[in-house]
Each structure stands twice: as C-alpha cells, then as structure tokens.
Amino acid sequence: MYETIYARADSVSDAASKMGSAGDGKYISGGMTLLPTMKQRLAAPDALIDLTSIGDMGGVDSSGRSVKIGALATHNEVNSSSALRSACPALADLAGWIGDPAVRYRGTIGGSIANNDPAADYPSAMLALGATIHTNSREISADDFFTGMFETALSDEEIVTGISFNAPEKCSYEKFRNPASRYAMAGVFVAKHADGVRVGVTGASQGGAYRWTEAEDALNANWSPDALDGLAVDEGDMLSDIHATAAYRANLVKVMAKRAVAGAK
Amino acid sequence: MGVEGIGARVVRKEDKRFITGKGRYTDDHKVAGMMHAAFVRSPHAHAKIKGINKSAAEAMSGVEAVLDGKQLTGDAIGNIICGWMVHSKDGSPMNMGAWSALATETVRYVGDAVCIVIAETLEEAKAAAEAVEVNYDVLDAVVKATDALKDGAPQLHPEAKNNLIFDWEIGEEEATDAAFNKAAKVVELDIRNNRLVPNPMEPRAALVQYDTAEDHLTLHTTSQNPHVARLVLSAFYNVAPEHKLRVIAPDVGGGFGAKIYIYPEEIACLWAAKRLGVSAIKWTADRTEAFLTDAHGRDHVSKAKMAFDKDNKIIGFKIETVANLGAYMSLFSSATPTYLYATLLSGQYNIPTIHANVKTVYTNTVPVDAYRGAGRPEATFLVERMMTKAARELGEDPAELRRKNFIRSFPHQTPVIMNYDTGDFDASLDAAMEAADYKGFAKRRDEAESRGKKRGIGMSCYIEACGIAPSAAVGSLGAGVGLWESAEVRVNPVGTVEILTGSHSHGQGHETTFAQLVSDRFGLPGENVQIVHGDTDKVQFGMGTYGSRSGAVGMSAIVKALDKVEAKAKKIAAHLLEAAEGDIEIKDGEVLVKGTDKKLAWHEVCLGAYTGHNLPEGMEPGLKEGAFYDPANFTFPAGCYICEVEIDPDTGTTEIVQFVAADDFGQIINPMIVEGQVHGGVAQGIGQAMMENAVYDDEGQLISASYMDYQMPRAGDLPSFQVSHQTTPCTTNPLGIKGCGEAGAIGSPPAVINAITDAIGTERFVMPATPHRVWQAINGGEGHDIAGAT
Secondary structure, three states: OOOOEEEEOOOHHHHHHHHHHOOOEEEEOOOOOHHHHHHOOOOOOOEEEEOOOOOOOOOEEEEOOEEEEEOOOEHHHHHHOHHHHHHOHHHHHHHHOOOOHHHHHHOEHHHHHHHOOOOOOHHHHHHHHOOEEEEOOOEEEHHHHEEEOOEEOOOOOOOEEEEEEEOOOEEEEEEEEOOOOOOEEEEEEEEEEOOEEEEEEEOOEOOOOEEOHHHHHHHHHOOOHHHHOOOOOOHHHEOOOOOOOHHHHHHHHHHHHHHHHHHOO | OOOOOOOOOOOOOOHHHHHOOOOOEHHHOOOOOEEEEEEEEOOOOOEEEEEEEOHHHHOOOOEEEEEEHHHHHHOOOOOOOOOEOOEOOOOOEOOOOOOOOOOOOEEOOOOOEEEEEEEOOHHHHHHHHHHOEEEEEEOOOOOOHHHHOOOOOOOOOOOOHHHEEEEEEEEOHHHHHHHHHOOOEEEEEEEEEEEEOOOOOOOOEEEEEEEOOOOEEEEEEOOOOHHHHHHHHHHOOOOOOHHHEEEEOOEOOOOOOOOOOOOHHHHHHHHHHHHHOOOEEEEEOOHHHHHHHOOEEEEEEEEEEEEEOOOOOEEEEEEEEEEEEEOOOOOOOOOOOOOOOHHHOOOOEOOOOEEEEEEEEEOOOOOEOOOOOOOHHHHHHHHHHHHHHHHHHHOOOHHHHHHHHEOOOOOEEOOOOOEEOOOOHHHHHHHHHHHOOHHHHHHHHHHHHHOOOEEEEEEEEEEOOEOOOOHHHHHHOOEOOOOOEEEEEEEOOOOOEEEEEOOOOOOOOHHHHHHHHHHHHHOOOHHHEEEEEOEOOOOOOOOOOOOOOHHHHHHHHHHHHHHHHHHHHHHHHHHHHOOOHHHEEEEOOEEEEOOOOOEEEHHHHHHHHHHOOOOOOOOOOOOEEEEEEOOOOOEOOEEEEEEEEEEEOOOOEEEEEEEEEEEEOEOOOOHHHHHHHHHHHHHHHHHHHHOOOOOEOOOOOEOOOOOOOOOOOOHHHOOOEEEEEOOOOOOOOOOOEOOOOOHHHHHHHHHHHHHHHHHHOOOOOOOOOOHHHHHHHHOOOOOOOOOOOO
C-alpha cells in the first residue's frame, strides 16, 4: 500500500470540506473494495476520508411500505433487519449473499452503490425497486444514478447519504455466482410494483447494472416465469471472459430472471 | 497396538500450536537489523533486456542496494539445475536452456525476476522495485506447448530447437503396433490435463541471516526438503560451502510439491546478504507472486488409443503426450512427465504391450513441475477416462470392463518398468460399489430426471507408485540424487526419546505418526517422544517429503534405527537382569524377562546406558542409533473412487451428490490422519476436475492470477466423503506401508469427469468442468474456455 493520509469526518459537510482540500482523495466507509485495491498498489489516493463516524447516516427504517436505508448501513444490518425483511425480503436476502461475514460486517450499502462495481448486487435491486439515491446535495433516481461500469451520476465531492423506496408487492433476487470470486456473474432482481414490473440485472452486462425492459413488458402482460420463454437476451451487450462467454451470460440472465419470478414473494 | 501405537487414532500433537496461533512459520521469524527484499519482475512473457536504470531506485529512502543478473552471474552464482537427466529416444541428452536466478539478457515469463532490491522496510523495498526502469525489447511469446513445437514459433532457448526439450519414449513401439493390427476394437481418446497453481496456504518465504565474523549463512525457508536445498545451494549455486550454510525449514504451511524446488528468490537473498554484508534479509511472497512464480502443475495434452480383443481384453495401449514445462526446467520437471507418469500407464490392468511417447516443451509460462501426484494424476486421468470411454463404446458396464482386465497375480511386471508387489483391486472396487449403492443408481437417475436434473455416476480404479524409490534404480534412470531416508533415534538418560528425521512435515502430522512407532515399540506415551526435523544443524542429511514417501521411506528408516536401539537396550537389560538376551521383552514401558517377575523400568535401562556403570563387556555407553533406509521398490497404493453428480442443465452447475473412496494403503499407522489425507487429496482432485485452471492469454499474461479468477475448492463445494480401507500390506518395507498423501488427488479427477460425461452423454469435454463448460457441452459446444491454455 502506498502512503496515504487518513482523516475521520464527523459530519457530511466536514467530509466534503476534507475532500475539497485533498488532492486525489477517496471517501471510505467499509473499504471492502478500496482497501484491497490499495493493498495491491492498484489505487493510490493521497487521502482517505472516513465516513463511518458521521451520525444519522446509518440504520434501516421501514414504516409500512416506505423503506429508508442509511448509506452507512452494513450488509449485515440490511440482511438482519426484521422490518426490511417483512417489507422487502429479497433485499434482505441479497445483502446476506454478499461476500463473506467479514465483508458483510464492514461493507456498506452506500459504498457499494457509489462504487457501482458491474458485479455488485445492490445496483440491480436499486433499479428494480425504483429507488431514490440521496446525497448531500440532491436526490437521484436509480435510473439516472448508475451510468456505466464503475460510473455513477455522483460528482467528485458528493456523498451518498442513503437510499429510499416504496416496497413492491412482490420481489425476488436470484444470483448466479462467478465460481471463483463469488461475485454475481448474472444477478436478477425482479420487483412487481402496483404500477408495473421492474427487472434489474447485474454482473452480466458490459455497461454495468441495467433494466431489462423487454422482460418488464412481458411480465407486465403475464406475471409468470413462462412469460420470459420467448425472449432472447442480446449477447452483444454481455461481458465475455474466461469464466463465461456472452452467450452463457445471456442464458444465465434469462434463467435467473425466470427463477426470480418463480420465487417472488 | 496400544492406545498410541500403530493403528491408533491419535489426535495430532502439532495441532495445539497450529490452532492456537503458536506455529512459527518463516515469516514469523524476525531478527534485529533485518532488511527486506523485493523483486523487480518482468511484466512481459518474452523480451530482451536492453538496459536497467537503477539510479532513481538506489537514491530512494532506506534502499541498501539494487542488484541485477549480471552482478549475480559475475559472482559465479550458478544457474538453476534440473535434477534428473532424461534422454530423447535417439539417445541425445535433454536440451536444457540456462536459467539464472536473476535474468541477464532475456526474460521468458511474466514474473521472471530481473533485480533484487534490498531496503530497510518492506514498503521501501517495494517502492524502489517499482522505480527500477528496465528497458525491454518485447518479443513474441508462445504459451501453448503444441503451438511452441510448430515451425516459426517464438524460440525460448538456443539450446532447444523448436522449443523441444526431449522426445522420449517408453515401452515397445513395434509390439504395440502389432497388437493394434490384430485388434477387434480400438478406442481413441484426446485429452487435456489442465494446468494448476499449487496455492499452499503459506506463500514461499526466505529469511537469510549472515554472520560476517564466521562467514556463515542461515536460511529459514519454506522447504519440503531443507537438506537437499542446502546441498544444491552449495554444490550448484555456490552461495556458500555446506558447512557454512544452515538451512531451516520451520513450520511450513503446505507444500504440495511447490516447495520442493530451490527458487531464484532464496538464491538471490543468500547471495545479496553475503555480497552486501547485510546481517539479515527477509522476503515473503505475496499471493500474486505465488501465482506468478510457484512452479505450476500438470499441463499435458495427450492422444491415446487402446486396443481390445473380441472378448474386450486389452491387448495394447498407445499414448502420445505433449507436456508443457514452462520457461525453464525446474528441479524435477523432466522426471514428472516421464518416469513418474508413463510408468503408471498400465493402471490396474493386464496390458501386454504399451508404447508412450512424451515430448516436453518450453513455453513462455511459469515453470511446471511436480504437484501433488506428479505424473500419476495425469496417467490415471488418461487410463481411467479411457476405460470408461471404452466401456461405453464396447457396451460393457464400466465396472465389468475393468474387472475383466484387472491384474490378479502378484508380483506383476508391467510393460512400463513398474513391478507391482501386491494389491487386491476387486476388493476396493467391491467396497466402493457397495458404499455407493451402484446397483441403485438407475433409480436415482430416474428420480433426478423427474426434477429436470441430469444425474451421472463415474468411477476410477487408480494405482500409483510412491515412496520414491530405490536409489540405484532412479540413478540408472537419470536421477541426480539417491532417494533413501535417514533417521536417528536418541534415547535420553531419563528414557524420553527424540527422533531426528530427514522427512519434513508441512501438514502431514509426522510429530504424531512418527511418535506412534515409538509408542508401539516400547509402550511409551507419545508425549515422551519428540520429533526433530527440518534443520540441517540438527539432522545430518535427509531427502525430505514429497511423493508420499515419509511413511514408506521415512518411517522405515526410523524402524531400522529403533531395531538397533531395541537390540542394544535388550543387551543391557539382559546383562543387568542376568538373563539371556533372547528372553528380554520390552512392553508398556518395562523391560521384562519373559516368564519371570524380573524386570526393569525402561528409564532404568536408559540411565544404565548413560552412566556406563554396569554395561556388558566392551559395549560403548549411550543409547542412540542412526539408520539409512533405501527402499527396495516403490509402493503401490491403489483403490476405487466413485463419484455421483447431479447437473442443472439450465446453468451447467454440477453438484457432487456423493463421493466414495476405497483405498488400499497397506498398513495404516493412524487412520484419522490417513482419512484426512484422502479428504484433502480428493478435495484437490475435485478442484482440478471442476474448478481450478491456470489460464494464459496469447501474450503470456496469466489471466487467472488471483482468487478472483482462479477457483479453489471450498468446503461448501464438497460432499461428505465416504472413505474405507482395504489392506494388502506392502511386501517391500518393514511396516507394510504404502503412501497415502497423493492418492486422493490422483484417483478423483477421472471419477468426476466420468460421472459428468455420463450425465451429459458426451465425451467431448475438457477439464475443468465449470458450469460454463458443462452448459456448453450440454448445448452441443466443445466445452472449453475461450482462452484455455495448451
């Protein structure tokens, strides 16, 4: 790891001001992606601004169908929130399938969303849930937030403070893991809202997480796994690497989507 | 056997320190004034070094020195050796290229060491290593062995035209061809044995201490054979004469073969300490360095055909193999795909004639050498895939075809050197089929089909040769060393016992099993026995641990030394008790005169040996004996593995629903430890069959160079193994032991792939059976990676 300066922020504005005075700083919460990257000497921020001591930025709140999750909520907190589990069980399940226990106790929802790893689980859920991403300066719809692989609508000093959404009638997340890394090779989050179905896909596409609108249309017409049978996922958009060809990933997206619809509750 | 004797399930003594974090691995050792080493490594698979600019690095904080290959060779540090001479079939010696610990003019794989940087802290060493500017002229690279043999391929070493190291054969070509001419049926098989990265939990490390006053070096290192390391470092690499070099292999966290070899890093650290007069230098590989520089395993492509008569008896077997040895010849790289591979191609079967041709090839990849099983997994995969494919083509049950061809009379001379001393192949096959409920499989397949799943069953009847081996025999085949083992039994005056052994434990549990020999012999509790190993200042010389040899060879040496101790103790007791030597018995810690109530406590005899007050006329005092044991033959563990899988055709995911191992390891010292070896070996074999794959791209970059891309087996991937033992004692060593350390990794891959090909109904399939490949195979594709090596 290269030498860096560590600074703990005690408020959102303090964090933003510390970032403003750093040359090439990075916000850090759980650090579950950033720290391994730094240890491998693949990233060299000159300052780490630690967000984890900022108050009022964590927790999982759910009243009725309205859900709000603070950016600092760990995957474990999301996984173990009984309120969330009754409102939106698939999101709680998703959090429990991220990484291993050490990662789940340190990694945060805000960090995962802001990083927008193409194989991260949360982005697909945010898209399917029609979530709103809250930052220190504005609210951004998930559809506008995720702009490409590791790319988001966030500006340099902007901080994700939380996310919110209205729980759907039914939802489910199915993930096919990369056999080596156990990240999603194809993860599909399906949500049936009062005003329509939304399908978020992660892990498979060159463009990062995306909404599979053809599947949404088919499921709006017929909420059943069979509704997806006639659809073909465009291989041209899929990632291709030593673990999976584009054709295989396209197949997995469809299989996972069907299983998610079958398992939605 | 007693509670702690031979055959007892004694809990591992060494685990107290391992599971309480008290193990002392090389990196745990820290000494005052210790500096740190980092290596500048080639980012290119093949390039000429045009220049090295060290000035920026040398000027950095804490940097002691930046040393390069020309300085190393200038100090007469010898090139890295290959310890086994193999000749081509035309009689010419192998075409070996030079390998300097630090590259001088050419780099030949990504990770090839170019400079060593010594600095006060590790961070300073790493930062300076990044600041060394190496000017490369990048050359074309070749990573697949079959490509490297083609005309016009990039050439790695001037000594090896067309990158061919040797073109070797075994068996009788004419007789084999004649057998094929009269065959009723010929079965053909094309196969690839995937390249693996060993991945011991502890990465390689070296701590060099240099005593300038004595001009003496001490090396703590992650070695499976510290004595051989000292010999080679002295005799070939000239780092110091043997009496001025102490090598210690302390606790070592797994080896699997990768820690047999003496690597560039240890050599460079030793040389640098002495050249610079630095009191201590430490280097510990990070995981990326382990992927990029530990010798890889396997990487064969083979074409085979087997001839059968009208009764489905095998009449001939013909094999052509191309083995990728990487960029340089590692220590045993020539033996692994020849004498450790092709000599096992007879399997468990009566095969009248065999011919195998093996070409070994340089490529721009990490050197390839022995890895758990070393040649025998490659042979077993070929033979056992062939037997199952043949059964399918001949319309026989795979078990019946094997039975029809089993060897049943021993000793059995195969056409490929090996002489099997004993075995009972039916016993293991019967036990495995019974445990797996082989008869009930059809019903289970139907039930799985009703759930939309594809179920398959596969078997593998393996035999392997381990406990290498008679020194004269391996010497005649080209080995540079003898392969005996040494032991010394020191009985202390108070009756406790120290066993000094040339074997080295890096996970095998020697501290427990070796002590069981003493408990068994004298009835002493295991806690009264200490095993001393891994230090050239303590143990005189030994050959180390690899090839499942510590039981069959290492323990046999201990038995020989114990025989001598027992004989002397009896002489002393007979003298003290005024009895005939033949009437003395040592039992439960007492020395008795048979049929009388006359006895001495064990410690009284031991103390008597050391006081010397009343010893038989002419006897030297003391009770300490040494022995060297040179085996009369290999040992031949054999068994039957049955694997049953269920495949999800939508995703290609394979679940192993049951795995049965029925092994014949001869006499077993500690069944718990043997079962653990089988569990670990089978897990590794399943890893090769379904998960692990070292993948290079065409430029020679190792794409699968981290756990993000290289899949290791995890507990959750594996079923609960059903393990049993059948026993035919080895006839050639005193304990009747056969080795058990590698069998699991040798026997399991073909069982898994035979099960998967049974489930999906196609033979067009290349290991490892990742979900992607299985899905491709089900959907009519080739079932291989888009970027698979070899």
